Amino acid sequence: xxxxxxQTINFYVNASKKLENIIFFGVILFIFKIxxxxxxxxxxxxxxxxxxxxxxxxxxxxxxxxxxxxxxxxIPIIINMGIFxxxxxxxxxxxxxxxxDSVLSGSxxxxxxxxxxxxxxxxxxxxxxxxxxxxxxLFSLRQKKDNSSIFNTMVVFMVVTSFANTVYKxxxxxxxxxxxxxxxxxxxxxxxxxKVAWIAFLQKKQKLYLLFLSVILFTIFIFNSIFSFDSFLAxxxxxxxxxxxxxxxxxxxxxxxxxxxxxxxxxxHLPTAEVFDRKAEELSSMMDLSNLMTQVFDFKELxxxxxxxxxxxxxxxSAWLLTYENNQLNLSAVTNISIxxxxxxxxxxxxxxxxxxxxxxxxxxxxxxxxxxxxxKIVKYKSIAFAPLKVQNKTNGFLFAAxxxxxxxxxxxxxxxxxxxxxxxxxxENAKLIKESxxxxxxxxxxxxxxxxxxxxxxxxxxxxxxxxxxxxxxPAFEVGGDYYDFFNINENLLGFVVADVSGxxxxxxxxxxxxxxxxxxxxxxxxxxxxxxxxxxxxxxHSLDKKTFITAIYGTIELNxxxxxxxxxxxxxxxxxxxxxxxxxxxxGIGLGLDFGEKxxxxxxxxxxxxxxxDILVLYSDGISESKNSKFEDFGIERLTEVIRENCDKPIDxxxxxxxxxxxxxxxxxxxxxxxxxxxxxxxxRNK
Amino acid sequence: xxxxxxxxxxxxxxxxxxxxxYLDAHTAxxxxxxFTKLVDNNQFKVVVNFNDLNYISSAGLGVFMAYVETMxxxxxxxxxxNMKDSVFNIFDLLGFPSLYEFFNDENxxxxxFDVIDGTVKAE
Numbered sequence: 001x002x003x004x005x006x007q008t009i010n011f012y013v014n015a016s017k018k019l020e021n022i023i024f025f026g027v028i029l030f031i032f033k034i035x036x037x038x039x040x041x042x043x044x045x046x047x048x049x050x051x052x053x054x055x056x057x058x059x060x061x062x063x064x065x066x067x068x069x070x071x072x073x074x075i076p077i078i079i080n081m082g083i084f085x086x087x088x089x090x091x092x093x094x095x096x097x098x099x100x101d102s103v104l105s106g107s108x109x110x111x112x113x114x115x116x117x118x119x120x121x122x123x124x125x126x127x128x129x130x131x132x133x134x135x136x137x138l139f140s141l142r143q144k145k146d147n148s149s150i151f152n153t154m155v156v157f158m159v160v161t162s163f164a165n166t167v168y169k170x171x172x173x174x175x176x177x178x179x180x181x182x183x184x185x186x187x188x189x190x191x192x193x194x195k196v197a198w199i200a201f202l203q204k205k206q207k208l209y210l211l212f213l214s215v216i217l218f219t220i221f222i223f224n225s226i227f228s229f230d231s232f233l234a235x236x237x238x239x240x241x242x243x244x245x246x247x248x249x250x251x252x253x254x255x256x257x258x259x260x261x262x263x264x265x266x267x268x269h270l271p272t273a274e275v276f277d278r279k280a281e282e283l284s285s286m287m288d289l290s291n292l293m294t295q296v297f298d299f300k301e302l303x304x305x306x307x308x309x310x311x312x313x314x315x316x317x318s319a320w321l322l323t324y325e326n327n328q329l330n331l332s333a334v335t336n337i338s339i340x341x342x343x344x345x346x347x348x349x350x351x352x353x354x355x356x357x358x359x360x361x362x363x364x365x366x367x368x369x370x371x372x373x374x375x376x377k378i379v380k381y382k383s384i385a386f387a388p389l390k391v392q393n394k395t396n397g398f399l400f401a402a403x404x405x406x407x408x409x410x411x412x413x414x415x416x417x418x419x420x421x422x423x424x425x426x427x428x429e430n431a432k433l434i435k436e437s438x439x440x441x442x443x444x445x446x447x448x449x450x451x452x453x454x455x456x457x458x459x460x461x462x463x464x465x466x467x468x469x470x471x472x473x474x475x476p477a478f479e480v481g482g483d484y485y486d487f488f489n490i491n492e493n494l495l496g497f498v499v500a501d502v503s504g505x506x507x508x509x510x511x512x513x514x515x516x517x518x519x520x521x522x523x524x525x526x527x528x529x530x531x532x533x534x535x536x537x538x539x540x541x542x543h544s545l546d547k548k549t550f551i552t553a554i555y556g557t558i559e560l561n562x563x564x565x566x567x568x569x570x571x572x573x574x575x576x577x578x579x580x581x582x583x584x585x586x587x588x589x590g591i592g593l594g595l596d597f598g599e600k601x602x603x604x605x606x607x608x609x610x611x612x613x614x615x616d617i618l619v620l621y622s623d624g625i626s627e628s629k630n631s632k633f634e635d636f637g638i639e640r641l642t643e644v645i646r647e648n649c650d651k652p653i654d655x656x657x658x659x660x661x662x663x664x665x666x667x668x669x670x671x672x673x674x675x676x677x678x679x680x681x682x683x684x685x686x687r688n689k
Numbered sequence: 690x691x692x693x694x695x696x697x698x699x700x701x702x703x704x705x706x707x708x709x710x711y712l713d714a715h716t717a718x719x720x721x722x723x724f725t726k727l728v729d730n731n732q733f734k735v736v737v738n739f740n741d742l743n744y745i746s747s748a749g750l751g752v753f754m755a756y757v758e759t760m761x762x763x764x765x766x767x768x769x770x771n772m773k774d775s776v777f778n779i780f781d782l783l784g785f786p787s788l789y790e791f792f793n794d795e796n797x798x799x800x801x802f803d804v805i806d807g808t809v810k811a812e
Contacts, residue, residue, distance in 0.1 A: 503747035505714070547758070548751030552783065571783040591784030595754065604787045 022062055025055040026122065033118050033240075034111070042170070049166055052241040053159065056125055063133035071137045074198060075206055078213055081134045084127035085220045085255070088248075091120055092224065095233035120233065121240050128248050131255060138258075142198040154188035158250050161185045165246035169238070178246075185250060193258040196265045201280070204273035207266050214263040218256055225252030278315075282416055285309045289423055299431045303333035306399070306424045311335055313420050314385065314413050316401035322346055323389070323397035323428065332397070341379055344370045346400060349386060357398065360387035360418035362409045383408035385417045389425035396425055450480040450510035454676075457517050463487050463495065465560055469683040471653040473661055474676070475624075481676030482509030482551075483622045484516060488524040493560050496524045499572065499620040499680055500553035500593075508549075515544060516551060530555045530568045531607040534593070538570070542597045550594035554620055563612035563684050568605055571595065573626060576619040576642055578649045583642045612684035617649050617656070624675035625660075631670035640667070653683045692716075695723045700799050703734045709741040712749035720749070724756045733765025736798040740771040745779055757789070766790070768798040 029051045036044060070077055139151055164178035202210060237245040269276075288309055296302050303321050310319035318337035322329050329350075334342045345368050353361070362385040370377045381402045389397040399421040403409060409417070454476060462470040472485060482502025490496050498520050502512045519540050523533045534555050541551070554575060556567030567575065571592025574585040588608040591601050612618075621641070628636040644663050648656045657679055664677070693716030694709040704727055712720060727735060737753075757767050770792040772780070780786065792798040 503751060547755040548748075550747070550751070550754065550783070573782065587782070589784070589787075591787055595784060596788055600787055604784055 019062065021058045022055070025051065025058050029055050030118055034114055045166065045170075049163065049241055049243045052125075052244050053162075053247075056129060056244065056247070059126055059129040060133050063130050064136060067130075067133045067137045071134075071141055074138060074141060074202075075209060075213070077134055077137070078210070078217070081131050081255075082213065082217050082220065084130045085217065085224065088124060088127050088224050088252075089220055091123065092231040092233045095120070095236070096231045098232065117236050117240065121237060121244075124233075124237065124248060125244070128251050132251050135251070135254060135258060138198070139192055139195050142201060143195060147195065150188070151192055154185065154192050157181060157185040157188055158247060158254075159243075161250065162243035162247040166242040169242040186253070189250075189254045189257055193254070193261045196258075196262055199262065199265050199269055200276065202269075202273075203277050203280075204270070207269055207273050211263065211266040211270070214259045214266060218259040218263060221252050221256035221259060225249055225256055278412075282313050282420075285313045286420070286423060289420075289427055292427065297431055297434045299428065299435060300332070302427060302431050304335075306428070307333045307335040310399060310401050310417070310420060310424075313416050314401045314409065315403070315407075316385075316409075316413075317404045318342075318400075318402045320346070320400050321389075321397060321424075322400070324395075329397070337402070340372055341368075341370060342400070344368065345379070345384075345402075346386075346398065349384070349400075350398070357386070357388045357395070360385060360414050360421065362414055364408050380404070385409045385414060387418050387421035389421055389428065391425045391429045396429060399424060446507055447478075447480055450507045451476055453510045453514060454480060454483075457484065457514055459486055463489065465495070467560055467563070467684065467686050468495065468558060469653050469685060471657045471679075471681040473657050473679040475661075475673065477505075477624065477673050477675050477677075479505045479674070480507075480510055481505055481622075481624060482513045483624065483676035483678040484513045485620070485678050485680050486517060486520060488521065490524060490528065490557065494528070495558045495560060496530075496555070497558070497620075497680065497682075498553060498555045499622065499678060500551055501572065501622045501624075501676075501678070502551050503549055512545070512549065512551070516541070516553075520555070528557065529607075530557055530566050531605055534568045534570050534590070534605060535602055538593045538597060538601055541594055545594040550592040552592045552623075558612070558682065563616075563686060564609065565612060565618070566607060566609050568607050570605065573621055573623050574638070576617075576621070576645055578617040578619070578645050579613060580615065581646055581649060583646050585638070585642070612682075614684060614686055615650070616684045617645065617653070618682040619645055620678075620680040622676060622678040624673070624677040625664060625679065627675060628664050628668040628673065628677070629671045630667050633671075636664055636667050653681045657681055693719055695720055697723060697727075700736075700795075701803070702732075703736060703799050703802050704732050705736045705738055705795060705799075707738045707741065711744045712742060712752075713744065713746040714748035717746075717748045717752050720752045721755070724752065728756065728759055731763075733760045733763040734802050735760060735765065735767045736792075736795055736802075737767060737769050738771050738795050739769060739773065739776055742773070742776055745776055750780075750783065750785075753789070766802070768792060768801065770795040770798045 032048065032051055067077055136151065140148065161178060161181040161184075164174075164181050168175050168178045199207065199210065234245060237248065289305070292302060292305050296305065303323070307319040307321050310316065318335060320334040320337055320342040321332045323332045324330075331339060331343055331346075348368060349363070350357075362383060364383050366381050366384055368379045368381070370379055381404060383403040384400065385402075386398050386400045388395045389399060399417065401409070401417055458474055459472070462472050464470070470487070474483065474485070476483075482500075482504060484498070484500045484502070486498050488496035488498075500513075500516055500520075502509045502516070504512075516537070519537050520533070523536055527533050527536065534553065537553070537555075545551075550571070552572035553570045554567060554572045555570075556565060558565050567586075567588070569575070569586075569588050569590045571590060574587040577584040577586050586608060589604050589606040591604050595601070619641075625641060626636060626638050630636075640663065641660065644660050645656065648659045651659070660679060661677075692710045693712055694707075696707040696709070698705040698707065706720075706723060708720070710716070724735075727733070753767055760767050768790045769780070769785075771794065772791065777791070780789075780791070785791075790798070790801065792801070
């Protein structure tokens with residue numbers, strides 16, 4: 001007994017769709033029925049009714065779970081419902097025949113008969129449960145609000161009415177109780193039967209089918225609820241459980257009313273079904289497109305989907321899409337039309353409209369003469385519609401749809417094409433922007449590569465000598481300029497140095513920079529004379545520089561034992577020479593590398609030679625320093641640079657470098673650095689050992 | 690911010706390009722377009738007036754380098770005139786004065802063309 005209670009509680013707590021519950025209660029009911037066939041005691045009747053309804057409830061809850069997952073497509077479920085309905089009808093009509101003349105007739109009360117009856121009743125219970133579960137799910141199908149309370153109220157009244165029927169069977173003077181509940185139940189059934197909004201969402205074919213089904217179901221329900229209740233089965237059912245028999249009758253009535261309502265609803269929906277279908281199709285195409293928008297970033301793929309769905313939305317036969325690429329109108333996608341035909345037809349149509357189109361336009365009965373090589377082909381279209389793809393008042397292309405069949409595009413089609421074109425325009429623009437941003441990201445990665453190349457080509461440290469201090473600072477610009485500096489230990493006593501600046505920016509500048517590093521590195525090993533090295537470098541560059549590119553450079557050597565400096569300047573910024581607060585700008589004549597490859601370059605290149613005295617400072621820099629800008633677009637300029645050097649020339653050279661960089665960053669703090677900054681400083685400090 | 694303008698004038702059979710504003714990597718294509726047009730029209734004698742040019746970057750210089758050969762191969766030239774000191778300094782540091790002719794006044798540059806033309810005609 002305890003386990004039974006537990007089971008009951010468990011069942012109602014879980015309300016799960018467990019098959020075990022059904023079997024458990026079914027078996028208990030079965031045993032109960034076989035053991036106590038007919039006991040007109042009120043206790044037994046009450047237990048009997050409760051057992052029946054618990055079983056009924058368990059089956060219904062289980063079936064609700066089964067039906068729920070399939071109700072999205074209601075027609076097959078309704079057909080199933082019809083089948084169960086027919087089973088009930090079949091049993092009730094056949095039972096009368098059997099009941100009259102078979103061994104099962106009233107007077108014989110054998111065990112066999114009881115078993116058969118119980119099984120038949122189980123069939124009825126199961127069928128009724130299925131029908132009721134389906135009615136419940138149909139009720140809540142496509143409901144925007146939660147109306148379950150009104151349905152539950154109805155269920156409660158249905159059950160109470162059923163029980164009232166049992167009471168009535170006991171004592172027929174209490175019929176008014178049953179009748180009162182009965183009236184309320186009928187009213188609630190009517191109210192619930194009006195929830196048939198889901199019919200509107202069916203396609204036209206489905207609506208027709210439903211109309212047909214509803215006639216059949218209505219008829220069977222009526223039969224089951226009225227006529228079959230004089231049957232033998234009905235009598236047995238009443239004996240089995242008066243409440244159940246009445247409940248079945250109520251469900252049948254509910255079904256009859258519900259399908260009566262469905263019949264009229266479906267009938268009234270039929271004339272508008274086609275329009276509704278088309279709107280639904282348009283909507284789902286739009287939704288498809290918006291899904292594509294978020295999933296497909298490939299322009300080509302998206303364009304193809306646009307033309308395919310255009311045919312769906314506009315009921316057209318062919319569709320194609322033109323989009324602007326670099327101000328050129330190109331065919332991006334075609335569906336059901338050859339590329340040549342699509343190109344020619346759009347050319348003709350756009351020429352007629354002078355390439356300007358502000359809204360969707362349709363043409364009817366058009367014949368197009370299309371010349372393909374030497375053949376002239378005539379292509380006939382019943383109707384052609386084309387719409388501009390507009391995003392923020394900018395036309396990005398045109399969408400074409402063409403029909404070959406009997407019906408021309410109507411106003412609705414025009415609207416559909418127009419709104420679809422708008423939507424497609426945004427989707428395509430989106431894809432384009434994503435592509436661009438990916439491209440930009442790629443470019444930025446390339447710049448990173450260029451920056452890395454540049455860093456790797458520059459010396460990692462500055463050389464240290466007894467008599468000569470060196471310092472170097474390099475700050476790359478965002479866009480990677482082509483600055484380059486290097487030191488070459490030519491021999492124990494000779495240091496070579498170079499500072500160069502490639503015109504242009506980015507990858508190409510980084511490449512040239514790599515090349516000139518190679519050139520200077522190898523030339524420094526072969527030649528010692530700076531002038532010869534620069535002339536050779538210019539000759540070598542002749543074949544690799546394009547016309548617009550040039551390189552400014554300073555190449556020089558310092559003798560580490562004497563302080564003798566030899567240097568040449570090929571178009572580069574002057575060398576700043578500082579001797580105890582006295583500043584000199586060293587600007588020996590010289591043309592930039594790559595500006596001329598002949599005599600003029602050689603003849604104009606002058607070498608400068610001088611000896612460093614103690615505490616002399618040489619500053620080499622790139623124009624990234626002198627052309628650093630402030631917010632007023634003024635240059636930092638050479639005067640500011642020399643002034644900083646003059647003020648700090650007696651300080652250690654690292655400090656001088658820091659001071660210069662600090663001044664530049666202070667000056668140009670409001671302006672983005674647009675060119676590489678290179679600074680190389682030498683300080684001579686002769687110590688006699 | 691950085692605006693640039695090219696204005697093309699004619700002085701006899703010589704074309705005069707008036708530059709205005711800032712000539713850098715962003716505005717250089719405008720000047721290139723102007724030169725391409727001259728070459729397409731077989732006009733190879735060009736004087737560039739720098740009077741209103743405030744700034745030139747290496748990309749700007751590259752434009753002259755790209756076209757000067759074509760002009761010279763066709764009996765023409767690109768001559769520079771009316772340059773501000775700040776702009777001339779950039780050209781000067783790079784050694785342009787050894788390769789191009791610079792004039793204080795546009796008319797002098799035009800005259801220089803005429804003189805050469807005169808000698809050609811005399812021959």
